[in-house]
Amino acid sequence: MFIASSGTLLGSKELPHFSFHFIRLNGSDKTPPRSSAFTEMEYFSGSLAFITLFLLNTAICETTCGFAACPAPKLNMINVHLVPHSHDDVGWLKTVDQYYYGSQNKIQHAGVQYILDTVVEELLKDSKRRFIQVETFFFAKWYSEQSETVQRAVKKLVAEGRLEFAGGAWSMNDEATVHYQSVIDQFNLGLRYLKETFGDCGRPTVGWQIDPFGHSREMASIFAQMAFNGEFFARMDYVDKKKRMLELEMEMIWQSSESLKSSNIFTGMLYNHYSAPPGFCFDINCEDAPIIDGESYDNNVDARVSDFIDYVKNMSKSYRSTHIMVPMGDDFQYEDAAVNFKNMDKLIKYVNDRQSEGSQVNVFYSTPSCYLYELHQLRQTWPNKTEDFFPYSSDSHSYWTGYFTSRPTQKRFHRDGNHFFQTVKQLSVLANLSDTQDLEDLDNLSQAMGIMQHHDAVTGTEKQAVASDYDRMLYKAIVGAENSARDALRSLTNLTSGEFESCLELNISVCALTQNTANNVLVTLVNPLAHSSTQYVRIPAKNENYLVTDEKGREVFSEVVPVPWQVLALEHRPNDTQHELVFKASVDKIANFLIRVLPSPKNMAEDQVYFPVERDQQESQELTVETSLAKLTFDTTTGGLKTVEMNGITENIEQSFGIYKGYRGNNGESKNRSSGAYVFRPVGDIEILNNKLELSFYNGSRVKEVHQHVNEWISQVIRIYEDVNRVEFEWLVGPIPTDDEVGKEIVTRFSSNISSMGKFYTDSNGRELLERERNQREHFVPDMSEAISGNYYPVTGQISLQDEQKRITLLNDRAQGGSSLKDGELELMLHRRLLNDDAFGVGEALNETQYGTGLIARGKISLILDAASGKPNQRLVQHQLDQHFWKFFSKSNGVASVNRHLIPDFYDFPKSVELLSLEPYSKDQILMRVENFNTEGNVVSFNIYPLFESLDGDQIWETTLDGNMLLEDVKRFKFTQDGSGTIPSSAEYYYAPHNPLSANSTMNASAFVVTLVPMQIRTFIIQQKYISS
């Protein structure tokens, strides 16, 4: 179902959009966790007065949003910007639906629909009032339920800058455990909705990341690339904050990228978390006194005004300018917004009345964008910031580094969701899907992924019932989008009735389509990469003799590899398939392979290639495993890895598993803080598991696997493939035992002789690397009372270390915490199971169970050893691993062929350039985002005219990173750094960082050249030619 563009214009191009449909989130009626302090309360409904107000207030007006709508400050005064806001988690202690509807209030009193109802009602009463709305998921759901009259009123509020959007993505995403691709997608979703609904006035200009537990440089870079003017947040290391308050460095210019120019972005740290000043919480959930100004013995105006003036004077001592911003709100506040606004009205009146007595405090309703506008006008200078705000610690024993790993299976599922989402988006474009249901299914997956980015979703810091609800929702959305993928593949191949099913349990070698037999199973591989790729494909299968053929009927070499017994022993795993059929496939975009079972016996007995390795089997006490590109040796007396040789480098690399014991305390004071969902706090040092490992060796012709049994609940496959320049470690951890009443956090550690001098490197949300130095921070001397936890950093894609000769890189498959606690050593935390809550709100111990015992997790880490002098291409390898072939399964008697004429080629893309997105943007528009994955080196250029033509392009234009604003319209605040010499004579701006591409089908192909500097991303919208149906 499409709706016509409601007059929303982007430059001269009319942009019709998808209508937004809401995922039904019903059925999340889980048993409520323990109750909170809040009590159930009654609700106000809309009043007659409200309706009257509509009639008075919804007259058509001139658009005055943006800075024209900002309140006027006063000279020579402390100008206090009161910013009414409500922090509405898209799931945490309650599910998203429970929060929206206000059910299960005994868990937490919160009902977002009522917040929006009453805020709109109160805003309409007085044009000076302001409110910022952040989470577009909640807003869109609420708006879709409103009458036309209310919608008109809301449009007026937005057009007049009285209701302003900040952030504006589907959720307020986390910054440690998210992948940048998903963050960009969820901003595309939220900002597209706001543009469709409100036009330019709906576009936010500031980031409002007030609750995430630490802040990434990549997030700041994404804001800069979306042309935001700045971002605000409320959490940083408490030592850093204290120092910045003293040194007037609470606000700064963040150089958000080492590789992109004009990436500086203003960044502001809030003073008192994101809460109202102590004593001034005028919310039904608070017990602070209202402003009592009548004829009453209780009249408190004088005292309250004095308290407020003292507060702002004190606060202003920590900030540089004559403006300060005071947020007025907190979690789920404004359910009865009249209470909040009535008291703020009075506060403003009486504080300003004091000016006649000489007070120099001027207070007014405002928004973060108006506050930032005033700072920009001042042309002051600001301190510089270059690294990030990880790890976050809130006291000397509370490093919030546990959530980097919490709920490892959910973190993996969310990455699978992204992988599938990218695949289906591309298929939808290639097949030109126009069926309403298909596009709705795709949109539902987009929304589910937006919700998953929330800072209590992918972080693993929600209650168990909420985590289960997220899983249910994402699973449902994936299953829905499988229909879109199937419809697309039916038109892109000649298999018009193929099933094209996905198997979501391939990580434990389970797939319904091959469970009985893999005979006559057609595997359709979809390659989300721009470049053709060759990969090993693994299919759960029985131990039979197989023939795999490609589309031309040519045999493709394959072999059957045993699945480790530890996987086969998993409870509730159907055990029909105990092997995996492995074949090597080369795929441009889509390719089909047919599997057949041959009647002839296998030509090699299995025990010849798969055998247990006895400890005294070889005199050298060494097991050597090698391909033409890599060689591993194992010590057969310990069973452990000893050396790795690849890329012409040899290094002693030992790998082990270790256990940190989670601290258990009553959380009464800092030193009693428990290890929990947020906080990682080990007791003592790591316990390395150095029991003798049992080894089995599968010596295939192209696949070599060493299966290690570590203990009853840890095992691993170490694997190398012919022609692949990596070593794969596929770990299986769990159920983590807790019979000893000790919670445990499991890591894998790689030790080498590389002399890394305290330094190591971790990625920021899967993109740029940051250098970390043990026990050091950029701006302050950290409190290292927790020396292990305080050296943990988020690892979304890679962690590495090096000396002058050698470099080791570990690439992971989901977000994890990682560190280098000793020179030459890297570790990643794989799984955690804890018995205490850490008292930061979730109110439950992170103790995940399944089938009545501790949750089991499985995953992969890839190791690359190379010369430190070489240019690393690890980012590209990581992208190839993330976006490997997606496998679709059908039953078929013959091999199917791909309708190649329907599939554009990407041959013009330089090697380092990849597709970051190719997706339907609206009914006849395609969004394409390309990225240069080179971290250094040359600028690359290529021509996209052939691609434009094969996508039936009529026009193409370039946008900001999110896809919703013309790049040529960029005008972003530029601030001046301390010590930069001259102060500009007028306010300065950043404009489009390069000449935006804009072309149409009548123009010469030379107008379609795209140039990318290392790490650059560019986003385009392709308007397709009108095709009459």
Ligand SMILES: [Zn+2]
């Ligand atoms: Zn939150």
